[in-house]
Structures are given as structure tokens and as C-alpha cells.
Amino acid sequence: MSFLPKPLNKTLNSLSILTSTLRHFTAQSTAAAKPFPHDPTSAYYDELATAAGKSGDLDVFRDLLNKRIEDCCFNTKRTFNFLTNTSSIDDLIPTLSNLNPGFTRKSAFDSLVNRLCRLNRVDDAMSVVENMARDGTFSLTASTFYPIINILNRKKSTHHVRRVVDLMARLGVQRDLTVHNLFLMKHCFAADMAAAAEVLRKIEEDGLVADSRTFDALVIGACKSGKVEGAMVLVRRMVDDGVPMLYSTHMYVIGALLEKGCFEQSVKYVKCFCGKDKALDADIYGCLASKLAKLKRVKEAMMVLEEMKQRGLSMGDKLKTFYERNGV
Structure with a gap:
């Protein structure tokens, strides 16, 4: 009661x-x-x-x-x-529809969509979106669709993703850069660079400017395609354009260089970005050392760890253990 x-x-x-x-x-x-x-x-x-x-x-x-x-x-x-996998949203939707109109109501609906996607309840999430469209007190935006597109991309459900895109078009919701980046990451992670090029064309057509996540996806795609030189060109473009680099961008470049057996180049790459941010320095040096350790390149890993020690960079527990076990 x-x-x-x-x-x-x-x-x-x-x-x-x-x-x-x-x-x-x-x-x-x-x-x-x-x-x-x-x-x-x-x-x-x-x-x-x-x-x-x-x-x-x-x-x-x-x-x-x-x-x-x-x-x-x-x-x-x-x-x-x-909410759980068995919870009904039939009573919840009318409750949210009676919230204060505007941001309060839309924020609640968006949060509900996000939660349902985390529970893998995409059909329920789509039902919520359709109720939002009927509400009429606020304008739907692309951000509502982020979690839906993200989970469908992870599930490689091309047909259902197309349904979402069609729904967005029907409701007059313009795809923003984040939506484009979600599709770009999907194609690049699968090394489907032809599809990625089509997304880039659409980004340019919509008058949008590539950001860190756009470049991150492209670097991942180049690395997964075995085109490390192309990844390095993209990194240079980011530096020249002043686009901040994500940690994952560094991680994939370092990994791709090591897969090609380019140890010296990987060290040069890390040193190139070192000196501006202590936390980033520890991350990228640690990433290089960890990957070398996994490749059983003990000598090279110890060289990197020695430099980390000289620079006063923090090491994770696993790297500390590795350093102590292999130190002279």
C-alpha cells in the first residue's frame, strides 16, 4: 500500500x-x-x-x-x-510519463533505456523509446539510442541495428558523431575498412569533425588490418591537429608494433609521448612492459622497467613482481 x-x-x-x-x-x-x-x-x-x-x-x-x-x-x-530480468516495465512507464516535463522526464527515460540494455532487454528498451516518442513534451535525441546501438553492435545483430537506424530516421532523430563512432568502431574492430570508409563519408557529409574516438577506431582498424604504417600516419594526424589520444589508441599501436617485431620503434613511440603527463607515462610504459612480458621478451621488458624506475613511474603489482623476480 x-x-x-x-x-x-x-x-x-x-x-x-x-x-x-x-x-x-x-x-x-x-x-x-x-x-x-x-x-x-x-x-x-x-x-x-x-x-x-x-x-x-x-x-x-x-x-x-x-x-x-x-x-x-x-x-x-x-x-x-x-529492475531485474523479470521485472515488468508496464507500471513504470506511466510513472515516468507523470514526472515533471522536460529534462527531468527525458533523463529518467534515458536512464531506464540504459538499464534495460544492461539487462540485455533490447525489445523493452525499444518499447520505452516508442513511448518517449509519443510523450510529446520533449525532443528525442541521439543519446537515447547510444546504449541500444552499442549492445546490438556487440551482439553483431545487423538486422536489429538497421531497425534502430530506421526508427531514428522515422522519428526525425539525426545521427550525431557518437552514433557514427559506434558504427565506425564496429567496422574497424572487424577490420572492415570499406564499411568504415562509408561511415567516414557520412561523418563528412553531415558536417561533423572527427574526434578522439573517431581516430581511435581508425587506428584500431589499421592495426587489425596489419597496416601499422597507416596507424602511425593517423597518430601523426592526431598530433598535428591537436586531437587528444585515448589510452586504447596507444595500446593498439604499441601492440601492433610488437607483433611486427619492432621493439625499438615501440620504445621510440612511447618516448615520443612521454614527459607531459606522469599518469600517462606510467600507463604507456607499463603497457609496453606488460606486452613484452607476455611475449616472454624478458630482457626487453626489464629494460623498459628499468627506465620506468629511473623516471619514477609507478608500476602495477604484476609488473613489480616481474621486475623483482627477474632483477639481478
Whole structure:
């Protein structure tokens, strides 16, 4: 039984949420509810939302979602943690449709889509999107579709991905750079550079500018195709254009160089990017040493670890153990 009145048209204040929610879910029978914090966090709201969701009290859940946005505690991937593979969303969708219109409502729907995709419930996620389209109080954006496209790409479900793209077109949702990058990564990871080139053409056609993830996908594609020289050209382009490099970009280049037996070039590559960021230095030197150790290139790995020690770079536990075991 709900402990809040059904027709609740305005958001509860912090004290009201404290009294109703904490008394119902967290207070002991002989203890008073602890005070609602003056400066609540998103994590705190997630705890309350989980408790309300598990109890099935969607009135409380609705009011928590309204109030958290007012307190600038935005929804997270944990907001809908109470959902499981067997939980129905039939009652939840009307609840979200009664949230404050605009950002509050859209943010909640987006978070629900994300959670459903994490549970591998893509059909339910698509159902939520269709309800969003019928809502009419906000404009759908490409970001809603990110988790759906991502999971379908991982599952290599080309037919279902096409359904999503068609739905976006039907709803008038323009594909942004992130959507293009998701498809680009899919093709590059499969070393399908012809399909990747088509995505690049579409990015240019849409007037978008390649970012770190665009280049990261292309570098991965070049490495997986065995074209290390092409990967190095892309890295040079990133440096010249001032595009920040992701850790994965460095990792794939180092790995590709070592697969070609280019130890000296891999060391030169690492040194080229060293000296600006201590954390990055430790990461890329550590990546090189770890890959050498896995290749059983003990002598070369120890050379890299010695340089890390000289530079005062931190080593992970496995590298420390390797260094101590193989040191003189």
C-alpha cells in the first residue's frame, strides 16, 4: 500500500521525502529515521530510489526522481538498479510519463533505456523509446539510442541495428558523431575498412569533425588490418591537429608494433609521448612492459622497467613482481 497520496501534483520537499521514504524503508521500529542530508548526492538518491522501486511504491519513486533533479543530483546507471530480468516495465512507464516535463522526464527515460540494455532487454528498451516518442513534451535525441546501438553492435545483430537506424530516421532523430563512432568502431574492430570508409563519408557529409574516438577506431582498424604504417600516419594526424589520444589508441599501436617485431620503434613511440603527463607515462610504459612480458621478451621488458624506475613511474603489482623476480 502506498504511503503517499496518489494525486500528488507537486514535488515533495526534502523533509517530506525523508519522513516518508526513510521511515518506510530504512528506519528500525525503535529508532528514528536519520535526517535527510542538506546536500544530498546522486548516490544517496539512488539508494532511496532502489528501496522505493523494490517495494513497488512508484509514487515515492516518482517524487524522488523529480526532487533529485531539482537538487542537481542527476540520474545514474544505478537509478533503476531495482529492475531485474523479470521485472515488468508496464507500471513504470506511466510513472515516468507523470514526472515533471522536460529534462527531468527525458533523463529518467534515458536512464531506464540504459538499464534495460544492461539487462540485455533490447525489445523493452525499444518499447520505452516508442513511448518517449509519443510523450510529446520533449525532443528525442541521439543519446537515447547510444546504449541500444552499442549492445546490438556487440551482439553483431545487423538486422536489429538497421531497425534502430530506421526508427531514428522515422522519428526525425539525426545521427550525431557518437552514433557514427559506434558504427565506425564496429567496422574497424572487424577490420572492415570499406564499411568504415562509408561511415567516414557520412561523418563528412553531415558536417561533423572527427574526434578522439573517431581516430581511435581508425587506428584500431589499421592495426587489425596489419597496416601499422597507416596507424602511425593517423597518430601523426592526431598530433598535428591537436586531437587528444585515448589510452586504447596507444595500446593498439604499441601492440601492433610488437607483433611486427619492432621493439625499438615501440620504445621510440612511447618516448615520443612521454614527459607531459606522469599518469600517462606510467600507463604507456607499463603497457609496453606488460606486452613484452607476455611475449616472454624478458630482457626487453626489464629494460623498459628499468627506465620506468629511473623516471619514477609507478608500476602495477604484476609488473613489480616481474621486475623483482627477474632483477639481478
